[in-house]
Amino acid sequence: MKQRIRVVGIIRNEDGILVFKRNRGRSESPVFWELPTGKIKFGEQPEEAMVRSLNEYTGLTASSIVLKDVITFLAPEGSSQLSNLYIVYEIGIKNEIKPVPKDRYTSYKFIKDFTNLNIHLNETSLSVIEIVEEKTVSNRSSMRDTANSVIINVDGASRGNPGPAGIGYVIYDNSGKIIEQGGEFIGFATSRMAEYYAMRKGVERALELDYKTVKFVSDSLMVVNQLLGIFSIKNQDIMPIYEDIISKITGFEAVSFKHVPRSENVIADREANIAIDNILKR
Secondary structure: OEEEEEEEEEOEEOOEEEEEEEOOOOOOOOOOEEOOEEOOOOOOOHHHHHHHHHHHHHOOOEEEEEEEEEEEEEEEEOOEEEEEEEEEEEEEEOOOOOOOOOOOEEEEEEEOOOOOOOOOEOHHHHHHHHHOOOOOOOOOOOOOOHHHOEEEEEEEEEOOOOEEEEEEEEEEOOOOOEEEEEEEEEEEEOHHHHHHHHHHHHHHHHHHOOOOEEEEEEOOHHHHHHHOOOOOOOOOOOHHHHHHHHHHHHHOOEEEEEEOOHHHOHHHHHHHHHHHHHHHOO
16 A cells, blocks of 8 residues: 655644645646645655745744644545555744745635635645644535544553553544443453554444544554554564554544543543453452
């Protein structure tokens, strides 16, 4: 499967989020707008690529750049599918924001309300806005069913590492309301394996409920970055469940994986530990 990797910047002020109009090239090409986007050149770090692309295409100089999220989803390309990996940054600009579009872009504007657009955002920006910013875009293509988008927090726990282990999950709707939560005892396992089993449970439950667009949230940086392809897998015991998850997520139209601190994953952690306690108390 092909993979496309891009860096994407989110620049905002009181007028909204900054987007740029793409140079049409050939006059018959459709008109699209997008968040500032760039490719990573050989030898560049993603952050360096974002700063360079921003200056080359918009004339803007970043005063600050903070990693906001990394998202991945599958999109059709001809008769196959293309894996998209977008590294998203929140960017601050020196002094007042006054872009000078060039080469790639011809003009710019700020957008505050994405529910009533009269412009066409490209696929990259549509996905970033909906998944990262958690906003609904009015001219979204039918490829995504945003009404079904949910957030699923997962967590794994092991007493002893390895030891008695459990997994937990919580499903939230777009408004943050809990739809479902639960946990399972998975036997004797390491904390690493428990985190992966928890992620697989979240994926399987989302498929059972027929969700199309899902953001999976975990407090395991290792699991998130391995699923995003940022970290390599060195432990062969993980590989079978990793490959199972990768195979299963092709059943979604869009999926992202996000890392959060443990303090933001309390309910899933509690479900995992309740599952262990219920077995140990018997």
